[in-house]
Amino acid sequence: MSDEPGAVEFSCAVATLPPVEAARGAELETDLSAAASLAAAFAALAVGDLDAIGPIYDACAADLFGLALWRTGSREDAADVVQEVFVRLASAPSALGRVRNPRAYLLAMGHSAAVDVLRRRKRTVEADDAVLEPVRPDPVTAADAARASRLVSGLPAAQREAVYLRHFAGLSFAEIGGVTGVPTFTAASRYRLGIGRLRKLMGVVR
Amino acid sequence: MNDELFSGMKPAAAPAGLRDRALRAARTAAGRRAGKERAGVRFTRFDLAWAAALLLLLACHILISIGGRSDQIGATNGQGGVAEMRRDAADRELAREVGINVALLAGVRVPAEGRP
Known part of the structure; x- marks a missing residue:
């Protein structure tokens, strides 16, 4: 020290x-x-x-x-x-x-x-x-991951990308805008639309 | 963040062999770049395409400047084109002797022998 x-x-x-x-x-x-x-x-x-x-x-x-x-x-x-x-x-x-x-x-x-x-x-x-996989080799989580993957694949590519960058890469909306070449507002909008649709489809209540 | 949405899940992992493949490709690209630098080649394909386009433009400009506008191969449209189509060989010969472009005769009626 x-x-x-x-x-x-x-x-x-x-x-x-x-x-x-x-x-x-x-x-x-x-x-x-x-x-x-x-x-x-x-x-x-x-x-x-x-x-x-x-x-x-x-x-x-x-x-x-x-x-x-x-x-x-x-x-x-x-x-x-x-x-x-x-x-x-x-x-x-x-x-x-x-x-x-x-x-x-x-x-x-x-x-x-x-x-x-x-x-x-x-x-x-x-x-x-499949864009998602289970953290542990557990049949229930594996089935959830497979279902979530299918739902994610149904989103538009730009929304998928925004969700990934925010949720898994931990970027701010300004950084997502910088990475994808769009204004911060557009990046935030894509994320919110994508995550909102996923939450609805997956039945997750916030 | 929506931690509950993807709980127990993670993004799919990259394939095991990708590291070697990507690093090998990167080293090959670096080697190619180093080879070009050693040979004194500092331009890219984009630079070559840009230079070729400029050369082509310059060559066309020079050719047109030297040859002038041909009265044999006339314009295909516009007033000049109509004029050339209507001119007979005598008119074209006359225009060449006078030193003007036959297309400039558009709309001009050249008096012919025996015709007012």
Whole structure:
């Protein structure tokens, strides 16, 4: 532990917090640490260190895959999107040094790549691979997840994407607007329409 | 947040082999970029397409400037086109000798021999 007065005061303040607040504090600290690691990996890749791609993948691939899967509805397309994002990252690394929010930047690339993939495929039949899976291998939850997946697949792609980014990636509406290239109000509206419809269909009373 | 809506569920996970596939593709792309840089090639396909379009435009401009407007291959529409269609070979010859474009004769009635 540091002997600096500020550090001692901070430790005391955390120790006196209620358990829930302390847990939120720890979560926030983890988020900040992850963001700092991602920014460091971006800086390393910007100067040509290709080994930095691995940590970037580990930090963001789950979010990227989820976003692409919820946008395209197809696991195959989502995998292509993730690959495309990393190809784009490696093809023009010099711009990465100026990126302020690496996670939002990657998600914006994912959104753009997903739109491109959908445009290229020109599907006549909407893909509807499962976008949700149960946390535990429990038959009841598995059935719920399968049903929820089907209902999510029935939403328009833009609403699905907004719900995913808000609910699972934890982005603010302003960040969702930045990622998907729409005003904050539109992002919030898409989320509320999507989540409202899902809640109604799933019979969840708020 | 609607924690109750998706309780017990999580987004579907990425396939196991995707990490290797994505990293391999990224390294290949980085290698290709490095190769281009070593060869001194700093432009992209977009740059090439842009340059080709400009060159084509410039070439067309030069060709038209040098050759002028052909009175053999006339306009296909508009007043000039109508004029060219109506002109016979003698009119076109006359226009060439005088040094004017035959399309400029649109609406002009050239007096013919034996005709007022």
